[in-house]
Amino acid sequence: MTVRVGVVTFPGSLDDRDAQRAVRLAGAEPVALWHRDKDIHQVDAVVLPGGFSYGDYLRCGAISRFSPVMDTVIAQARDGMPVLGICNGFQVLCESHLLPGALTRNDSLHFVCRDQKLRIENAGTAWTSDYAQDQEITVPLKNGEGRFVADEHTLDALEAEGRVVARYLDVNPNGSYRDIAGISNAAGNVVGLMPHPEHAVEPLTGPGTEGLGFFTSILRKLVNA
């Protein structure tokens, strides 16, 4: 069976082609999805890619969240379809309330692009099962508004329920509360991640290939399902 993974293009999406490439390198079939279409063509999973959808105007992800495609994505995510939001995609997921918290301006007030070390703290989600628990990986990070914030109660709950999927190691690049780089919903099918695993899938163009695991994880999950 070929696994079909949809990658949504919003106006201003930038890493959509890169996410498609990562899906392809992982062995799945990337399917381009368009923000104006409610139809997501029976894909098995969806990636919301990085970029500056709607220029990041108002707030990152705030305008995209209301696009027709998101109506379908939100509904199916609630029914268990795996969804990965990377960077801008993570912001869309928070604005959609599929994930708690919000992503705000980096504490440095600068955009930051760097190779970032992470620890995978939950290898049980749909998107991380190919990693070992607590595996350390390096993938690029690039954002201007990547500081994850939530109230104390939410943060405690995320930690208690094992929903912190990845944490920054060595350097907290944006001031995220509790060094949080990525989280999941309670069911583990929806994951939001600030760093960019799709830019660490080829040794030639990234810091390594340690990001590929996100895309192979979903493949394995869907094939085994």
Added chain:
Amino acid sequence: MSQKHLDTVSHAAETPDAEQPWAELGLKQDEYQRIRDILGRRPTGAELAMYSVMWSEHCSYKSSKVHLKQFGEKAPASDAMLVGIGENAGVVDVGQGYAVTFKVESHNHPSYIEPYQGAATGIGGIVRDILAMGARPVAVMDPLRFGAADHPDTKRVLPGVVAGIGGYGNCLGLPNIGGEIVFDPCYQGNPLVNALCVGVMKHEDIHLAKASGAGNQVILYGARTGGDGIGGVSVLASETFSDSGPAKRPAVQVGDPFQEKLLIECTLEVFAEKLVVGIQDLGGAGLSCATSELASAGSGGMRVELDRVPLRDATLSPEEILMSESQERMCAIVEPGKVARFLEICEKWDVIATVIGEVTDGERLEIFWHGEQVVDVPPRTVAHEGPTYQRPYARPDWQDELQADAPTAERLKRPVSGDELKAALLTLAAHPNQADKSWVTSQYDRYVLGNTVLAQPEDSGMIRIDEETNLGVAIATDGNGRYAKLDPYTGAQLALAEAYRNVAATGAKPLAVTDCLNFGSPEDPAVMWQFAEACRGLADACQVLGTPVTGGNVSLYNQTGETAIHPTPVVGVLGVIDDVNRRTPMAFAEEGQLIYLLGDTEDELGGSAWAQVAHDHLGGLPPKVDLERERLLGEILIAASRDGMIDAAHDLSDGGLAQALVESCLKGGRGARIVVPQGTDPFVLLFSESAGRAIVAVPRSEELRFTDMCGARGLPAARIGVVDGDSIEIQGHFSVALDELRTAHLETFPALLG
């Protein structure tokens, strides 16, 4: 203003003596007279607006044209050149059916007034130029010059410029793969913000800016037109700042990178469906430029209904609409049968598109405002036949004195002891010009698009353009205003030589050149001489290296009062590499590899970084240029990369061998043990800036093959050491730990800028 009496063509004919603000618009008396002669009457207000912006220095190249001609006349024959100077950007054949277009432009004056928006719109403008050729933009670079690093105004200008370049480029999704950051007090009131963009297309996708085919429709698409930047780029970049700032202060333009991203995607889709006959971006001089250039380059005339232009501000007059430099707009010529599809694609991308006119079989550019004619001109006289000046130039009287002031050992005290040499190396590595630039470059996305093979800090940026075959291109930009001040002819050649060497060092074969010529006021004969010399030097050198100039940009009037910046030709070289897997990085990564110094080192410290850092000295002659040697060095570096003989290479330039070792060692996290060859002065070895040199790391298994090749080709290659340990050790003189070096090198920018 629109309520005012409309100055129509017939009204102009009836009122020959009406007063007109030609001087305020920057025209000279004789230029105004010439417009009257061309038209056989006084121009209308709208015509005057068009001529004044199009005949400005920025748009007409009236002072520089006579010198730029050489780039065409002396151009080396090159099979690679598909489109040359005169179009929005040159196009180069890189094989496998691919073509690459690239160009560097300046946005100096706007970036001084409003650093963020000035720099941001600089990126926006050059990206549209590349797009207008039919190419998908794939990367940007940003050669920058600022005043003294510790000057308070630098703390205003630099962070704003960097945030603007990042803000716009990141939001467009274009990786930033290189650039330059140089500080010198001469740029205090005139920072240089040059921006380069490179784009990729298939040969058959090349588009040109011309309007032909009577009946074809003129479509304006992109942002609405507003009152911002009226005459901004053109007028602003065509005058000198007085001490109190610019005399005219036109509204600043604000960029909308999101709109530009939509414009890119929409334009590429329109190209893919072959819906476009001709296309032009709107940059300096806005609609005046786009309509007159399209009509001038095409076969017929053009008729435009100006009142159809979508406005952001309903009160704009026809003159203002013609002069507005609102960003993120393009103008396309489309056959009538394809208009509907064109508009559909624009709608898909939420891009406003409006038919504003059509190509006629006449010979005039005619513009109407609510049915009344406000412009009736021969388009060539606006776009391509503006005034040209043979400005007087003369070698300045201080040039001899400057060149006589050579940095000899008698004149400038040189470090001798091991401790002195070590201190000199550390000071140099920590000086803002040589220090680590990641405070700046970490604000730029270098990963987006997933094809970045090399990015800063490397000798050149490298982009993969075909995922199947691994075909790639490399680009480097270089320029050294200090060298050019000492000798503009040689300085321009050194800029080319350095960029050429940087491209070759990464394993790519240099093919073509773009240049941005940043100078002071052309009305000063000394500056004009610098300009003439630099053009002559660059054109001559391109001939020898076989790399034609494909396009570029001139920025004049970079001066405050009587004081001009150092003449600063910035040269970009584009190279091709068949397999990006074969690229050569600059990091020393493998313990035990042998370090070879290629080329000859002489006592050449005129204009050097050492003279600047240690003695704040600028005098003497710049290093000599030997272009045949550059070419040979390049061939060796490319062959060694292709055949796997070297694992690292780094060109030697400012700061000489010392700085090159610092960079290669820190990048790879490995030390080096260096033996100063018998009879060599360690100071000269470390700090001379002789051109035509590089260091390479050779695996021991390849040593014989590599030295045989150098020997057979006659390139001096000296084994000077080995990659080893965690310090740089100059045996018998000093040793400096990488940690100490790293601290010195990395902490400068954070300390200056927070």
Added chain:
Amino acid sequence: MARVVVDVMLKPEILDPQGQAVQRALPRLGFAGISDVRQGKRFELELDGPADEATLARIREAAETFLANTVIEDFTVRVEEEAK
């Protein structure tokens, strides 16, 4: 043809790095005596019609669902004086 202003500020418990950066810079620029700075957003909405209660209710809803992210932000809606 009224103008309605929506002010959006980060909730007090959310760190405001922009406001802090301003606050830190002010004394360096010679402006003392400012104990706290918060930076937020101001939206000016020009209405086609009057700012009646029904319209304001709809604008409050737009602010709640769209102009502000109430996970981290508070907002206020007010009609701006014409005189201004």
Added chain:
Amino acid sequence: MARVVVDVMLKPEILDPQGQAVQRALPRLGFAGISDVRQGKRFELELDGPADEATLARIREAAETFLANTVIEDFTVRVEEEAK
């Protein structure tokens, strides 16, 4: 312990891409009747002392030189009602 508010808005002739993006989105979300949206910044300054004329003059200067970029932005300074 007064609070002073500085509102900073882009000058009318300057393009406001953020405001435009909001304006375009509002009808899609079902909020009609809004003819123009401009987005600016709001700074809330908490003073150590009272908002007397001398203090306000200094704040106006800070706004002029620092909080606003007067090349492209206008600003207003006002003391916020305690009641609010």
